[in-house]
Amino acid sequence: MTHFDLIVIGSGSGNTIVDERFSDWSVALVEKGVGSTGAFGGTCLNVGCIPSKMFVHTADTASAPAHGDRLGVDLRLEGADWPAIRDRIFGRIDPIAVGGERYRAKADNVTLYRGTAHFTGIKTLAVRTAAGTEEISADRVVVAAGSRPSAPPVPGLAEAGYLTSDSVMRLQDLPRRMIIMGTGFVSAELAHVFSALGTDVTVVGRSGLMLRHGDEDVATRFTELAARRWDLRMNRTAKGVERDGGLVRLHLDGQEGLESVEAEEILVATGRVPNSDLIAAEEGGLDLTDDGRISVDATQAASVDGVWALGDVSSPYQLKHVANREAQTVQHNLLHPEAPVRTDHRYVPHAVFSAPMIASVGITEQEAREAKREYVSARQDYAGVAYGWAMEDTTGFAKLLADPATGRLMGAHIIGPEAPTLIQPLIQAMQFDLDARSMAEDQYWIHPAMPELIENALLRLDLR
Ligand SMILES: Cc1cc2nc3c(=O)[nH]c(=O)nc-3n(C[C@H](O)[C@H](O)[C@H](O)COP(=O)(O)OP(=O)(O)OC[C@H]3O[C@@H](n4cnc5c(N)ncnc54)[C@H](O)[C@@H]3O)c2cc1C
Numbered sequence: 001m002t003h004f005d006l007i008v009i010g011s012g013s014g015n016t017i018v019d020e021r022f023s024d025w026s027v028a029l030v031e032k033g034v035g036s037t038g039a040f041g042g043t044c045l046n047v048g049c050i051p052s053k054m055f056v057h058t059a060d061t062a063s064a065p066a067h068g069d070r071l072g073v074d075l076r077l078e079g080a081d082w083p084a085i086r087d088r089i090f091g092r093i094d095p096i097a098v099g100g101e102r103y104r105a106k107a108d109n110v111t112l113y114r115g116t117a118h119f120t121g122i123k124t125l126a127v128r129t130a131a132g133t134e135e136i137s138a139d140r141v142v143v144a145a146g147s148r149p150s151a152p153p154v155p156g157l158a159e160a161g162y163l164t165s166d167s168v169m170r171l172q173d174l175p176r177r178m179i180i181m182g183t184g185f186v187s188a189e190l191a192h193v194f195s196a197l198g199t200d201v202t203v204v205g206r207s208g209l210m211l212r213h214g215d216e217d218v219a220t221r222f223t224e225l226a227a228r229r230w231d232l233r234m235n236r237t238a239k240g241v242e243r244d245g246g247l248v249r250l251h252l253d254g255q256e257g258l259e260s261v262e263a264e265e266i267l268v269a270t271g272r273v274p275n276s277d278l279i280a281a282e283e284g285g286l287d288l289t290d291d292g293r294i295s296v297d298a299t300q301a302a303s304v305d306g307v308w309a310l311g312d313v314s315s316p317y318q319l320k321h322v323a324n325r326e327a328q329t330v331q332h333n334l335l336h337p338e339a340p341v342r343t344d345h346r347y348v349p350h351a352v353f354s355a356p357m358i359a360s361v362g363i364t365e366q367e368a369r370e371a372k373r374e375y376v377s378a379r380q381d382y383a384g385v386a387y388g389w390a391m392e393d394t395t396g397f398a399k400l401l402a403d404p405a406t407g408r409l410m411g412a413h414i415i416g417p418e419a420p421t422l423i424q425p426l427i428q429a430m431q432f433d434l435d436a437r438s439m440a441e442d443q444y445w446i447h448p449a450m451p452e453l454i455e456n457a458l459l460r461l462d463l464r
């Protein structure tokens with residue numbers, strides 16, 4: 001058995017840990033590969049954030065004609081060349097993954113295993129590679145094994161074959177029609193991508209709202225707008241799937257009884273499960289949470305001394321900026337065990353890169369209500385600020401929640417153009433404890449720029 005100072009499982013956020021400060025550590029990095037190409041570098045780079053946003057930007061460009069009309073500009077989309085778009089995007093990403101792997105493989109102190117690792121005991125792992133199985137152990141282990149798409153147990157789904165975010169972005173051809181199961185992040189983003197490029201999209205959801213974990217007003221607005229673009233089949237239960245040659249048929253049950261929808265492709269976007277089972281976490285003595293994540297404390301330490309976990313395999317937030325931050329915590333705590341730091345999860349923002357865009361930080365109005373917290377809320381429409389007039393926006397808004405006594409922001413939720421960018425000063429205010437009135441009144445806001453949306457929302461808060 002080969003013994004190392006450190007084993008890292010996963011080359012996504014885990015790959016950022018080992019830098020020159022670890023040059024006198026012997027390190028094993030184990031990576032099984034993601035997506036259809038078995039790529040190095042994890043989900044975000046290969047099958048997640050990065051390619052999806054490159055497709056979203058392309059889809060935004062293809063959607064321009066839909067907005068030209070209200071400005072008096074006559075635009076027409078002549079077509080979208082799917083193979084060219086796909087190859088441009090992966091033509092940039094694939095070399096980065098290959099380069100990252102090459103860089104790791106040539107480091108003298110790092111042994112790169114291209115295979116699947118699972119615990120066989122405390123800080124002991126078996127690694128299955130093409131060459132066979134090898135046992136390795138280490139003084140310290142970092143589990144950064146991520147998560148994978150999960151599919152619901154709908155009869156016939158597995159037999160019919162389905163796409164997930166791992167495969168859909170590399171499709172050979174743009175499908176004429178696509179059914180998307182699920183109404184969360186992946187559904188909202190990829191429905192926009194495929195519909196903007198020319199696919200007829202049907203979205204199937206169990207509840208009445210898309211993005212229903214977000215603020216209720218934002219989710220309601222998003223769902224209303226989504227219904228104008230996509231065939232939304234909400235409040236439906238999937239009863240079965242059949243494949244008929246090149247067609248897939250999904251049988252649904254809803255308030256109006258049984259119905260079927262048909263398409264060339266079905267994309268399952270019903271959440272991701274942590275890869276704690278793939279690594280046999282329990283064999284390694286690691287405690288799990290009720291939903292199957294590796295249990296960690298605020299220093300990212302797992303239940304076995306010398307084992308840390310980060311990112312989707314342990315975090316309640318399946319977000320890259322959180323995985324990165326947690327990786328920094330682990331890196332520090334490996335190097336400085338005498339002075340450990342903790343990950344700050346107080347104000348974790350997220351964005352949905354769809355059309356419209358959404359960004360959110362802090363609590364939602366329904367959470368404030370359920371927690372019986374005293375709050376005031378204010379809403380500012382894009383349509384009420386100068387840049388919103390320029391865009392002729394009629395549907396976007398920013399909504400803020402604040403403590404009326406202290407003026408501290410409790411939550412911020414924006415739906416509309418550039419929401420992920422606009423929200424950043426509000427994240428900063430929450431993190432650095434800036435009260436809403438000072439934020440609104442004690443700085444200049446460039447006129448007539450889009451952040452006047454935030455200024456006006458802040459001024460509308462009815463603070464004591
Ligand atoms: C379509 C899509 C879009 C997304 N967009 C965004 C976004 O815009 N913004 C955002 O913040 N987040 C986004 N995310 C989420 C983000 O990608 C993840 O939160 C993030 O990549 C998690 O990083 P990680 O390091 O925990 O896991 P990963 O990057 O998945 O890394 C884990 C690695 O471990 C490997 N592995 C797993 N088990 C084993 C094993 N037993 N042996 C060896 N190797 C193993 C895997 O192959 C993988 O490479 C998106 C996700 C998807 C699917």
Ligand SMILES: NC(=O)c1ccc[n+]([C@@H]2O[C@H](COP(=O)([O-])OP(=O)(O)OC[C@H]3O[C@@H](n4cnc5c(N)ncnc54)[C@H](O)[C@@H]3O)[C@@H](O)[C@H]2O)c1
Nearest residue numbers: 152182183184185186187269270271272318319351352353
């Ligand atoms: N912009 C971003 O930051 C971004 C983008 C994409 C993905 N992600 C991350 O990836 C994760 C996975 O994305 P996702 O969209 O797959 O998950 P999600 O949790 O956002 O949404 C899952 C959806 O599937 C539905 N669902 C779950 N089980 C179902 C079942 N049995 N039948 C029918 N519907 C079911 C849920 O109700 C929900 O609508 C997200 O949680 C997110 O953290 C982030």
